[in-house]
Amino acid sequence: MLIDWFTVAAQVINFLILVWLLKRFLYKPILDAIDAREKRIAKELADADAKKAEAQQERDEFQHKNEAFEQQRAALMNKATEEAKTERLRLLDEARQAADALSAKRQETLRNDAHNLNQAISRRAQQEVFAIARKALTELAGTSLEERMGKVFIHRLRALDAPAKAGLAVALQSAQSASDPARVRSAFDLPEEQRAAIQNALNETFSAEIHVRFETAPDLVSGIELTTNGQKVAWSIADYLLSLERGVDELLKEKGKPEVKAEPKTEQSTNENRS
Amino acid sequence: MRLSPDEMIFWQYGFFKLNATIVFSWGVMLVLAVGSKLITRRLSMELERSRWQNLLEVVVTAIEKQIEEVGLSQPRKYLGFLGTLFLFVAMAALCTVIPGYQPPTGSLSTTAALALCVFVAVPLFGMEQRGLGAYLASYTKPAFIMLPFNIISEISRTLALAIRLFGNMMSGAMIIGILLSITPFIFPIVMTVLGLLTGMVQAYIFFILATVYIAAATRVRKPKPEPDAEPNP
Numbered sequence: 164m165l166i167d168w169f170t171v172a173a174q175v176i177n178f179l180i181l182v183w184l185l186k187r188f189l190y191k192p193i194l195d196a197i198d199a200r201e202k203r204i205a206k207e208l209a210d211a212d213a214k215k216a217e218a219q220q221e222r223d224e225f226q227h228k229n230e231a232f233e234q235q236r237a238a239l240m241n242k243a244t245e246e247a248k249t250e251r252l253r254l255l256d257e258a259r260q261a262a263d264a265l266s267a268k269r270q271e272t273l274r275n276d277a278h279n280l281n282q283a284i285s286r287r288a289q290q291e292v293f294a295i296a297r298k299a300l301t302e303l304a305g306t307s308l309e310e311r312m313g314k315v316f317i318h319r320l321r322a323l324d325a326p327a328k329a330g331l332a333v334a335l336q337s338a339q340s341a342s343d344p345a346r347v348r349s350a351f352d353l354p355e356e357q358r359a360a361i362q363n364a365l366n367e368t369f370s371a372e373i374h375v376r377f378e379t380a381p382d383l384v385s386g387i388e389l390t391t392n393g394q395k396v397a398w399s400i401a402d403y404l405l406s407l408e409r410g411v412d413e414l415l416k417e418k419g420k421p422e423v424k425a426e427p428k429t430e431q432s433t434n435e436n437r438s
Numbered sequence: 439m440r441l442s443p444d445e446m447i448f449w450q451y452g453f454f455k456l457n458a459t460i461v462f463s464w465g466v467m468l469v470l471a472v473g474s475k476l477i478t479r480r481l482s483m484e485l486e487r488s489r490w491q492n493l494l495e496v497v498v499t500a501i502e503k504q505i506e507e508v509g510l511s512q513p514r515k516y517l518g519f520l521g522t523l524f525l526f527v528a529m530a531a532l533c534t535v536i537p538g539y540q541p542p543t544g545s546l547s548t549t550a551a552l553a554l555c556v557f558v559a560v561p562l563f564g565m566e567q568r569g570l571g572a573y574l575a576s577y578t579k580p581a582f583i584m585l586p587f588n589i590i591s592e593i594s595r596t597l598a599l600a601i602r603l604f605g606n607m608m609s610g611a612m613i614i615g616i617l618l619s620i621t622p623f624i625f626p627i628v629m630t631v632l633g634l635l636t637g638m639v640q641a642y643i644f645f646i647l648a649t650v651y652i653a654a655a656t657r658v659r660k661p662k663p664e665p666d667a668e669p670n671p
Contacts, residue, residue, distance in 0.1 A: 165546040165604075167444045169453055173460050174542070174551035181467045181526055186518040189474035192481050193498045194514065196491070199483040 313357040316387040316398045317364040323396065332369050334394040344374040345391035352379055353387075361387075441608065443540040444547055463542040466529050497525075501645075508646065509653040516652060519559055523552065524645035531607065531637020534614075534630060541637070544607040546600065553600035556648045557592070564655030573655065599647060606640045 323331065338345055347353075347361060358377055365373040375389075388397030443458035450456070477490040487495075501521045505513035530541045542548045564573040577588045610633035617626045 165442055165444075166550055167457070167545075167547045169455060170444050170457060170459050170545065170547035171551045171554070174463060174548045175555060177460070177463050177467060178522070178526065178551060178555055181470065182518050182522045184467065184471040185474060185522050185525065188471055188478055189494065190498060190514075190517050190521060192478035193491075193494050194502075194517075196478075196481045196483055196487075197495060197499065200485065203483065204485075 309351055309353070310357065312387060312398065313353065313360060316389075316396075317360060319398050320361075320364050320368055320389070320396055323368070328368070331391070331394045331396065334392040335369060335373055336371075338392045339374065341392075343392070344376045345389060346376050346378050347387060347389050348378045348380040349387045350380065353377055365389075441612075442545040442547070443542065444545045446540075458540055459542045459545040459548055462530075462533075462540060463548065465539075466526060466533060466542065469533070470525060470529055504646070505649055508649045510649065510656065516563070516649070519555075520645055520649050520652070523556075523648055524641050527552070527603065527644050528638055528641035531634065531641060534610070534633055534637065540611060541607050543603055543637075543640075544611045546604040546608075549600040549604040549607075552603070552644070553596045556599060556651065557596040559648075560592075560651045560655045563652050567656035568658055572658075576655075595647075595651070599644065603640055603644055606636055610636055 335345055345365075353361070362373070362375060365375060386398050388395055443462060446458035448456045448458070448461065474494070477488070477494055480488070481491060482488065498517070498521070501524060502513045502517055505516055505520055510516055527543055530543045533539050534541055543552075561573065564576075567573075568576075578585050610629075614626050614629050614633060617629055
């Protein structure tokens with residue numbers, strides 16, 4: 164008989180014992196270990212996920228902040244640029260005004276200079292004319308300039324044309340009647356003989372006794388003039404000087420014009436370039 | 439020549455006796471239990487673990503997975519019984535490399551004991567899962583007339599389980615014994631290697647058949663008649 168029933172029973176018991184032993188020592192601990200490990204791994208993965216989410220959130224936050232910062236920076240930059248622009252415009256304006264003022268001042272100075280020069284030239288020319296005339300008259304005629312001046316005045320008086328003479332005569336007469344004598348003004352004191360000569364010439368010209376008062380007027384440059392009741396006969400170097408002055412004036416204007424005009428023009432162009 | 443290690447009796451007292459089958463079974467049990475105890479004594483719950491622990495984990499998870507693949511949705515419940523079947527039969531076959539050892543599975547008594555365990559366990563698991571009435575009613579499916587055939591099939595497949603394992607293991611040991619007496623060199627080694635392979639295959643077959651029986655008995659939805667004919671290797 165191949166089957167021994169005692170052995171069968173023993174083996175059944177043995178097998179059941181083995182089942183218990185292996186359950187106790189093999190399956191349970193091994194499965195527990197695997198479960199624990201799996202749990203741990205799951206936990207770690209969950210942790211990693213959580214960390215990832217956190218990192219993502221932090222990254223988002225940081226990005227947000229960054230964007231806000233960028234915007235703020237851009238706004239500040241814009242503001243600063245605007246302010247700088249305004250400031251620049253203001254400074255430019257100021258500079259322009261200053262430049263304008265300066266140029267006006269300069270023009271003024273230039274004008275003053277021209278005026279002064281003009282006056283100096285006229286004074287000098289006057290003096291020169293006096294000197295030349297005096298010298299020339301002295302050397303040529305042996306007589307003083309004043310003498311000659313008186314003669315010229317007399318000559319002019321005599322050479323008056325008819326309407327002028329008539330007008331003057333009327334004026335003289337009305338002056339005489341108003342007991343307001345005609346005035347002969349001269350830049351210098353006339354010598355007696357010259358006064359006499361002028362008196363004579365007047366008397367001869369108007370064929371009447373003319374009362375004349377002689378006055379010295381230094382502002383008359385140099386010359387003689389007869390004024391009465393609004394009428395006037397005169398000769399003075401001032402006449403010649405006037406034409407000379409005109410000539411000099413024109414010369415100065417020609418010289419001064421481009422200088423005065425050119426400056427604001429350049430200023431303007433530089434301003435335009437800057438803006 | 440002995441056909442079974444049952445015949446090698448070390449000690450006897452009336453009905454009780456201590457034969458080679460029981461002794462070698464104890465040996466195998468000792469190896470399994472002590473080995474497991476030694477290895478699982480210092481189990482690591484961490485990611486790093488010892489090679490032995492790794493081996494046991496591989497074995498246990500492989501068995502668990504196999505049970506699940508057959509169709510048992512809660513493999514851990516059956517792991518103790520089915521896993522022990524496999525490990526015992528496999529270890530009994532593996533130990534044939536030890537000279538002088540005779541596999542306890544080469545005794546019909548042992549295989550009959552294991553088959554009996556399966557024979558008892560299947561209805562127990564089935565009743566536990568489906569309830570007594572439902573389980574018993576499954577014997578009358580698809581028709582009441584099938585009841586005797588179902589019962590016969592239950593008994594016959596248990597017999598087949600026992601005899602298949604016994605035949606294979608015994609024949610392996612016999613062939614080696616015969617070859618040793620004819621050609622003492624080389625060939626017995628080759629046959630031992632072949633015997634190892636056969637032993638592993640038998641362990642797998644025994645285990646998978648028991649699993650299939652339990653799966654069939656515990657299946658609720660589609661009660662199918664259990665397979666009458668089993669593949670005979």
